[in-house]
Amino acid sequence: MESDDDVDMHAADANEELDDTKKRLKEMEDEAAALREMQAKVEKEMGSVQDPATASASQANREEIDFRSVFVGNKKTDNGSGLIFSIPYHDQGQGQALHFRVSEEIRRCSELRQADVSPIATSWKVDSWRMKKALQLPEYPDANELDQVLETLSSFPPIVSAGEARNLEEKLGQAAMGNPFLLQGGDCAESLKEFNANNIRDTFRVLLQMGVVLMFGGQMPVIKVGRMAGQFAKPRSDPFEDKNGVKLPSYRGDNVNGDAFNVASRIPDPQRMVRAYCQSVATLNLLRAFATGGYAAMQRVNQWNLDFMAHSEQGDIFLLWANRYRELAHRVDEALGFMNVAGLTSEHPIISTRDFWTSHECLLLPCEQALTREDSTTGLHYDCSAHMLWVGERTRQLDGSHVEFLRGVANPLGIKLLKGYMILGE
Incomplete structure (x- = not known):
């Protein structure tokens, strides 16, 4: 059975933890306020110097x-x-x-x-x-x-x-x-x-x-x-899209509406969320099979890198980068060869799964x-x-x-x- 001193000690610890929590929450609120102030300042400065003629182009860049x-x-x-x-x-x-x-x-x-x-x-x-x-x-x-x-x-x-x-x-x-x-x-x-x-x-x-x-x-x-x-x-950036004088709701992704520019396609359809769910499940199922079924084995992946460099075009602006990449891929291949000789083969889970x-x-x-x-x-x-x-x-x-x-x-x-x-x- 706990003594009064033990109870007081537990209460003191609880109060101290509560005070610490309140302090941390106050710090989070202060940080949020500072962020709001900073954001307002930046937006004000950007708004004062932005050329209206480039505003639409900037929005287009932000889209993609x-x-x-x-x-x-x-x-x-x-x-x-x-x-x-x-x-x-x-x-x-x-x-x-x-x-x-x-x-x-x-x-x-x-x-x-x-x-x-x-x-x-x-x-x-x-x-x-x-x-x-x-x-x-x-x-x-x-x-x-x-x-x-x-x-x-x-x-x-x-x-x-x-x-x-x-x-x-x-x-x-x-x-x-x-x-x-x-x-x-x-x-x-x-x-x-x-x-x-x-x-x-x-x-x-x-x-x-x-x-x-x-x-x-x-x-x-x-x-x-x-x-x-x-x-x-x-x-x-805009809830609507205008083409040749025709104004339709913007395309918001395949789980919301269609990308075809017509009235029927642009109407938000809840059933698309179900289709997106099913596709997500199927995608993740395949990813897990790739990650654990040997497809992601390190030797296989590095061979892809070597094949990629072997079929790369020569003389382009990325030639220096390509040579460094090829050199690194060969070094990886040598390291994998040593690991294989040492007994860490492609069948080992460390090598074959990701x-x-x-x-x-x-x-x-x-x-x-x-x-x-x-x-x-x-x-x-x-x-x-x-x-x-x-x-x-x-x-x-x-x-x-x-x-x-x-x-x-x-x-x-x-x-x-x-x-x-x-x-x-x-």
Whole structure:
């Protein structure tokens, strides 16, 4: 039986932890306020110097800036909180980056979101985003049909498991400290029409080839995250598209409407979410088969690199880079030959299998909510549509619905920023 002193000590510890929690939440609120002030300042300065004649062109560039995007990189921060910075793929001089706040700090914040310690923590619900201002969401003509589809999706099995998302979070936490290395890549948006095994295989293969080179050159493991098995929705700068005097709703991705420029195609159709779900499940099933069935064996991947260089055109502007790449691929081949002689053959799981993760922009919130599940082992909520999610450039308002939804899920999260923004503390 506990003494009064023990009870007082437990109470003191609880009060101290509560005070620490309140302090951390206050720091988060102060940081958010500083970010809002910084964003307002930058937008004001940009607005004062922007040439109106180039405004429409800039918006057009923003629409397609992330086509065939690839993100790589890691960086250790001074405070140890773990921000992973990506090296952006540049297109027409535009830069972009995903910033991942991971490690134990985020895991603790995820727990605090579920704890009964403050009005902020207790106010989140899986549908609390509906009370916030929602941008980039389609208007469905039949609300009853939409509700039926969402109810159906809610009854479907999750696409990924909470445990898989936690495993990725742990690996990203290690990457935040400088090891391993993060590689993310894929198309701007997946297509229902172009869905086939060859397209999935080709994207997977490119990421594996890049991963082998990065792993050998950097002498560290590589986390490979595909922008696939759920990357359908597209944010738009304008809700309408005008062609030859005809004005129709913008194309918002194959899980919302069609890309053909006609009235029927551009009407948002809830049934497309079901088709996208089925395609995502099939895509991930094939990716898992590739990753664990021997297709991703290191010898095979490096042979792809050697074959690629053997068939590369000579005399182009990338000749110097190509020679360095070829040299590195041969060095990898020599290392693999030594490993094979030493007994670490292609049949060994370390050589023949690969971890592979999926990600997409959290944009179509009704669908994301329908695929969110409460984890029975932790009590935390996970968006089981993908291992990792990010909030986009057009939907990252601190008081918006997308940020509200994401603050309550325990997946690894990212935020997409265009060139010109800074992170506090840098």
